[in-house]
Amino acid sequence: MEFPLISIIVPIFNVEKFIPECIESIQKQSYTNMQVILVDDGSTDSSGKICDKYASGDARIEVIHQQNKGLVAARKSGLKKAKGKYIGFVDGDDYIDSDMYQTLVREMEETKVDFVHCRYWEKNSTIRSSEKKVINLSVERISFLENTILGVKDGITPSIWSKLFKADLIKKTYDQVQDQYSLGEDFLNVCLCILECDKIMILDDPYYHYRIREGSLSHKNDIHDLYDLFKLYTGLTDILSVYGYYNDLEKTTDEFLWNNLLAYMDRINSYHFQIEHYYFNEVKKLEGKRIVIYGAAKVGRDYYAQISRYTDCEIALWVDRFPEKYHYSHITLHGVEALDSTEFDLLLIAVLREETANEIYDQLIDRGIDQAKIFWSEPELYSLSNKKSVRENGRP
Numbered sequence: 001m002e003f004p005l006i007s008i009i010v011p012i013f014n015v016e017k018f019i020p021e022c023i024e025s026i027q028k029q030s031y032t033n034m035q036v037i038l039v040d041d042g043s044t045d046s047s048g049k050i051c052d053k054y055a056s057g058d059a060r061i062e063v064i065h066q067q068n069k070g071l072v073a074a075r076k077s078g079l080k081k082a083k084g085k086y087i088g089f090v091d092g093d094d095y096i097d098s099d100m101y102q103t104l105v106r107e108m109e110e111t112k113v114d115f116v117h118c119r120y121w122e123k124n125s126t127i128r129s130s131e132k133k134v135i136n137l138s139v140e141r142i143s144f145l146e147n148t149i150l151g152v153k154d155g156i157t158p159s160i161w162s163k164l165f166k167a168d169l170i171k172k173t174y175d176q177v178q179d180q181y182s183l184g185e186d187f188l189n190v191c192l193c194i195l196e197c198d199k200i201m202i203l204d205d206p207y208y209h210y211r212i213r214e215g216s217l218s219h220k221n222d223i224h225d226l227y228d229l230f231k232l233y234t235g236l237t238d239i240l241s242v243y244g245y246y247n248d249l250e251k252t253t254d255e256f257l258w259n260n261l262l263a264y265m266d267r268i269n270s271y272h273f274q275i276e277h278y279y280f281n282e283v284k285k286l287e288g289k290r291i292v293i294y295g296a297a298k299v300g301r302d303y304y305a306q307i308s309r310y311t312d313c314e315i316a317l318w319v320d321r322f323p324e325k326y327h328y329s330h331i332t333l334h335g336v337e338a339l340d341s342t343e344f345d346l347l348l349i350a351v352l353r354e355e356t357a358n359e360i361y362d363q364l365i366d367r368g369i370d371q372a373k374i375f376w377s378e379p380e381l382y383s384l385s386n387k388k389s390v391r392e393n394g395r396p
Helices: 019-027 047-056 071-081 100-111 137-150 167-174 185-196 223-243 246-268 298-307 336-341 354-366 390-394
Strands: 006-012 034-041 061-066 086-089 115-122 133-136 163-166 199-210 290-294 314-319 346-349
Touching: 006 019, 006 047, 006 071, 006 100, 019 034, 019 047, 034 047, 034 071, 047 061, 061 071, 071 167, 086 100, 086 167, 100 115, 100 163, 100 199, 133 137, 137 185, 137 246, 163 167, 167 185, 185 223, 223 246, 290 298, 298 314, 314 336, 346 354
Parallel strands: 006 034, 006 086, 034 061, 115 199, 290 314, 290 346
Antiparallel strands: 086 163, 115 163, 133 199
């Protein structure tokens, strides 16, 4: 077997706790002819410095530092620098087995497929078992694409980090993915690859370790998930139309939308109210903190609905001067006196007017609250037409 150069692209944003394990798992690959491209996408923690440290000791590693543009743009920056015959991806908070790329390159070289897909680990379980096989897409393209879209066993998972691609294929297809996608960008790219490919290989062994990270400001059930879902559906139908497969897969795409709508409705049913008018625009200030929300009227209610969807912070307390005025049967609303017995990192004043916020601020200072912990900013008015969505503002 020949040992061609492969390029491994690692998009990185604020994953200082995980990036050493990620990089070292790539360095320890039994396959050594690699170009490793670390794309620091505007990290505000020490991730960028950690990347530079590893690059200084390993000539195979290159680092790109750029302003935060999001995952898609970060990968595109890496693709522009990639020189390998084959290209793979590893997310900055994940890691891989030492024989992953040795195995994937061998299969690419021996079978001459366009990309190879492997299983992966998630929470100590492997995802979607399948027998090892080569798929001839010139014969099975419609049925295989249908299974992939619907997520059935005979398809493949829509993740690009569980695969190794021919360089010209992934550069051509990923360039068609719009930078602003924040949901389903991998899914669209995998569909594009299936439409462009002749043959692919599916392996039955897992080599990639996908980490579900509680430290990300992910939205559990945001109304913008619904907007992004429709955008994803539109993107899928547009792609199928361009390639001439929409008529064959119209029923499949409608089922894809319906299944995801049902899943979305199931999730939001666990919440008793949603964001209606206002949202907090500076959610990065909440990362890793115990939060007190002060105010239970419209702004406070909407802030609670928004912030409760983030996995990387905790609402320690919700208080109001007159808690008896409000009736949220599923949530305990406390009086201001509860602040005396609660530890917290940030108190967020949830009112609309700055004058009111200043009054509350003075009262809190008189009460002995550390002024460095008190914060107010003008609430953003929620609208689907906003140029900056809740998701965009909250993107980690």
